[in-house]
Amino acid sequence: MKVIGTISKKLKEKPYIYRIELLDRFEKLLSDKEIVFVRPSTWQDPLENLIFNAKLVKDGKEYHHPVKEKIYSQCWSYEGDSYALWQIYTTKKNDKGEFKRHLGVRITTKLDKLQQISNLNNGDFYYGQVNYLCKYQLEKLPKDLSIIKSLRDTNLNENHLKTLLIKRKSYHYENEVRLIANPIDKLIDKTDNRLCRLKIEPMNFITSVRFDPAMPYKDFKSKKEELIDKFGFRPKQITQSTYFKKNKFVIKL
Structure with a gap:
C-alpha cells in the first residue's frame, strides 16, 4: 500500500490507526472478512472531496x-x-430517517498491516494523512496551477488522490488518515456501485477491539467471550471505553 503525501512524526512513532464501526457492521466485517470503501461523493460534509x-x-x-x-x-x-468520535461515528439515520445513536466498536490496526489490503485485492491502494487547512488556504485551491494541471488529466494520478487529503481546520480533532482505493471492477458492489468490498484477514488485520462506552457491562462481557471463543481474539485485545462511566469522585467539604 503506497503512502500519499506526508506522514507526521507523531504517527510514525505510534503507527496505530482506529476506526469506529456500528456493532452490526463490525460483526459483518468479521463474518465476511471484508471492509467496505465508499465513493467520496457520499461524504456528508459539502467541502469534503473539495476539488x-x-x-x-x-x-x-x-x-x-x-x-x-x-x-x-x-x-x-x-x-x-x-468522546467526540464515539458520538459522531455512531450517530446514523434509522429506517425513519431520524438520526439516532447506535452501539459501536472501535477497531485498531497498524500502518504496516495495511499492506494486507494490497496483497489480498487487485487494484491500486494508498493511504495518507489528512491536511487541515484554514479558510483562506482553501479559497486559494481553485486557482492552484498544479491542481488545475492534474484535473486536465483524465487518467488517475497521485495529485488527484492528494486532493482527498484536504479538509477544513474545524475538523482537526478527528486526526484523520484516509485509505484510498482504485479497485478492479470485480470488487465493486453489484447492487450499489458507490461501494467496493475489499478482502482482509480480520485476525491478522485487527490488533485490538474496544466496545462502545454505552454498552451495558453484561453485554460487553458476552461480546468479549464471543470474540474469544468464535474468532480467537486474546482477552487483552478486547476492552470497553470508559467515557460514559458514572462520576464516582467524592469531594469532602
Missing part, C-alpha cells in the same frame, strides 16, 4: 471528471479513545 465536488468547467461547459467514479475511500483516525 472534485467543485464545479468543473472545460471548454465553457460543465465537466464531470471521469476519475471521480474510480476512487473509493475509508476514513480512520490516529486519535485514540475520543
Whole structure:
C-alpha cells in the first residue's frame, strides 16, 4: 500500500490507526472478512472531496471528471479513545430517517498491516494523512496551477488522490488518515456501485477491539467471550471505553 503525501512524526512513532464501526457492521466485517470503501461523493460534509465536488468547467461547459467514479475511500483516525468520535461515528439515520445513536466498536490496526489490503485485492491502494487547512488556504485551491494541471488529466494520478487529503481546520480533532482505493471492477458492489468490498484477514488485520462506552457491562462481557471463543481474539485485545462511566469522585467539604 503506497503512502500519499506526508506522514507526521507523531504517527510514525505510534503507527496505530482506529476506526469506529456500528456493532452490526463490525460483526459483518468479521463474518465476511471484508471492509467496505465508499465513493467520496457520499461524504456528508459539502467541502469534503473539495476539488472534485467543485464545479468543473472545460471548454465553457460543465465537466464531470471521469476519475471521480474510480476512487473509493475509508476514513480512520490516529486519535485514540475520543468522546467526540464515539458520538459522531455512531450517530446514523434509522429506517425513519431520524438520526439516532447506535452501539459501536472501535477497531485498531497498524500502518504496516495495511499492506494486507494490497496483497489480498487487485487494484491500486494508498493511504495518507489528512491536511487541515484554514479558510483562506482553501479559497486559494481553485486557482492552484498544479491542481488545475492534474484535473486536465483524465487518467488517475497521485495529485488527484492528494486532493482527498484536504479538509477544513474545524475538523482537526478527528486526526484523520484516509485509505484510498482504485479497485478492479470485480470488487465493486453489484447492487450499489458507490461501494467496493475489499478482502482482509480480520485476525491478522485487527490488533485490538474496544466496545462502545454505552454498552451495558453484561453485554460487553458476552461480546468479549464471543470474540474469544468464535474468532480467537486474546482477552487483552478486547476492552470497553470508559467515557460514559458514572462520576464516582467524592469531594469532602
